[in-house]
Amino acid sequence: MKSQKYLRIVKWVWIIAVILAGSYYLITNWDKMIQFFALVPKRNLFLSAFFLLLGKLCLVFLPKFSLEKEGFKLSYFQVFFIVTITQLGKYIPGGVWHFVGRYNAYQNQDISIKKSTKAILSENIWLLSGAIAVGTLFGLSSKLGHELLSSIKFPTQSTYLIIYGIVIFLFWIALLIIYESFLNRKFPTIHLSSIIKLISFQFVTWTFLGISFLFIFPEFSMNIAPDVIFGYSISWAIGYVIVFAPGGIGIREGALVWIFSSLFITGDILIYSTVHRFLYVAVEFIMGFFSLVARPSLITKTNNNDLET
Numbered sequence: 001m002k003s004q005k006y007l008r009i010v011k012w013v014w015i016i017a018v019i020l021a022g023s024y025y026l027i028t029n030w031d032k033m034i035q036f037f038a039l040v041p042k043r044n045l046f047l048s049a050f051f052l053l054l055g056k057l058c059l060v061f062l063p064k065f066s067l068e069k070e071g072f073k074l075s076y077f078q079v080f081f082i083v084t085i086t087q088l089g090k091y092i093p094g095g096v097w098h099f100v101g102r103y104n105a106y107q108n109q110d111i112s113i114k115k116s117t118k119a120i121l122s123e124n125i126w127l128l129s130g131a132i133a134v135g136t137l138f139g140l141s142s143k144l145g146h147e148l149l150s151s152i153k154f155p156t157q158s159t160y161l162i163i164y165g166i167v168i169f170l171f172w173i174a175l176l177i178i179y180e181s182f183l184n185r186k187f188p189t190i191h192l193s194s195i196i197k198l199i200s201f202q203f204v205t206w207t208f209l210g211i212s213f214l215f216i217f218p219e220f221s222m223n224i225a226p227d228v229i230f231g232y233s234i235s236w237a238i239g240y241v242i243v244f245a246p247g248g249i250g251i252r253e254g255a256l257v258w259i260f261s262s263l264f265i266t267g268d269i270l271i272y273s274t275v276h277r278f279l280y281v282a283v284e285f286i287m288g289f290f291s292l293v294a295r296p297s298l299i300t301k302t303n304n305n306d307l308e309t
Contacts, residue, residue, distance in 0.1 A: 036271050036272075036274055036275045036278075037275060037278075039218065039271060039275075040216055040218060040272070040275055041218060044215045044216060044217075044218065045215075045216075045275075045279065047212075047215045048212045048213070048215035048216050048276065048279055049212070049279050049282070049283055050212075051208045051209070051211045051212035051215065052208075052209065052212040052279060052280060052283045053283055053287075054208045055205050055206075055208035055209035055212060056283060056284070056287060057080075058201055058204050058205040058208060059083070059127075059205055060076065060079055060080050060083050060084075061076075061201045062123050062126050062127055062198075062201070063079050063082070063083055063119070063120075063123045064076060064079040065126075065194075065197070065198060065201075066118075066119040066120070066122040066123040066126070067079070067106075067111070067119050069118075069119070069122060070111070070115040070118055070119050071115070072109065072111055072115070072119075074109065078109075080291065081291045082102065082105040082106075084284070084287040084288045084290070084291045085101070085105075085288050085291050085292065086098050086101035086102045086104075086105055087284060087288070088284060088285065088288045089101045091281070099120065102116070102120060103116055103120075106119070122179075125176075125179050126176070126198060126202070127240070128237055128240060128241070129172060129175055129176065130199075130202035130205070130206065131206060131233045131234070131236050131237040131240070132233070132234065132237050133168060133169070133171075133172040133202070134202055134203055134205075134206040134207075134229075134233055135206065135229065135230045135231075135232070135233025135234045135237070136168055136230070136234075137165055137168055137169065138206075138210070138226045138229040138230045138233070139226070139227075139230035139234075140161045140164055140165050140168075141161070141226045142224075142226035142227040142230050143224075143227055143263065144227045144230060144231065144259065144260075144262065144263065145226075145227075145230060147262060149164075172199075173195065173199075176195070176198075206229060206232075206233045207229060209229075209232060209233070209236070210225070210228050210229030210230075210232045210233060211225065211228075211229070212276070212279075213228055213232045213272075213273075213276050214228040214229075216272045216275055216276050216279075217272060224263070227260075227263065230259075231256060231259040231260055232256070234255070234259060235252050235253075235255035235256045235259055236252055238251060238252065238255040239251040239252030239255060252273070252277070253270065253273040253274060253277060256269055256273040257269045257270055257273065
């Protein structure tokens with residue numbers, strides 16, 4: 001009983017710390033945000049936040065799939081609550097608190113440490129490889145991608161681009177299979193439907209997130225959509241692997257400036273990436289707040305539906 005009591009105390013301390021960390025970030029950057037937001041049309045801000053939300057909702061399927069792979073079939077709402085609350089821990093300095101929260105949440109679902117570790121590893125391998133693969137595939141049809149290929153003396157004719165795309169796609173699948181073999185120490189059973197489902201959600205997710213960044217530009221144009229999806233996905237991956245930066249703050253923005261420096265003015269990209277970061281954090285905190293408020297009623301509704309079926 002005492003251990004459960006201490007566990008509840010730790011949970012609330014963690015949640016409060018997350019809220020304080022996020023609030024501190026928003027408050028300390030508020031003056032800059034007001035100036036930057038004035039440069040972006042309100043309609044664009046709304047659409048950017050909307051596509052961010054869609055992308056984040058799609059990302060929930062990755063931990064859901066990773067848990068199913070370990071034999072635990074949680075509902076979308078259950079995984080949504082776990083993800084939206086624990087992901088806020090990445091804004092606490094240290095870079096590990098969202099993982100601590102995830103382990104704790106999985107333990108509450110009677111998932112062992114071993115299976116939790118495998119599920120979290122799978123989710124992160126899928127997430128990182130998906131961002132790089134999808135971003136690179138979009139990059140093949142972008143101006144930035146053509147410039148990069150030309151700089152390293154690679155031909156950029158349509159036939160070659162198709163070949164590059166097939167090679168990247170097959171390499172992505174091979175990487176996922178090799179990872180599964182390493183994790184389970186045996187050659188995995190390949191389920192085509194699972195691979196298609198996983199890859200499809202990755203494409204949709206990074207397309208939504210890339211488009212959300214595209215809407216930040218005052219002069220919105222689908223002509224640069226491949227460039228933006230490519231740049232945003234790769235910069236997100238760079239920020240993701242730099243663990244010392246909470247949520248990749250600063251790293252992702254720096255990567256965006258570097259990637260887009262040949263297309264846009266550096267100062268403009270810095271402004272737009274900062275505005276998008278603010279929206280990104282705001283959407284995550286709104287989702288987390290919604291989970292805290294709506295969780296009891298939605299869980300009850302979900303359980304009642306399960307009993308009826």
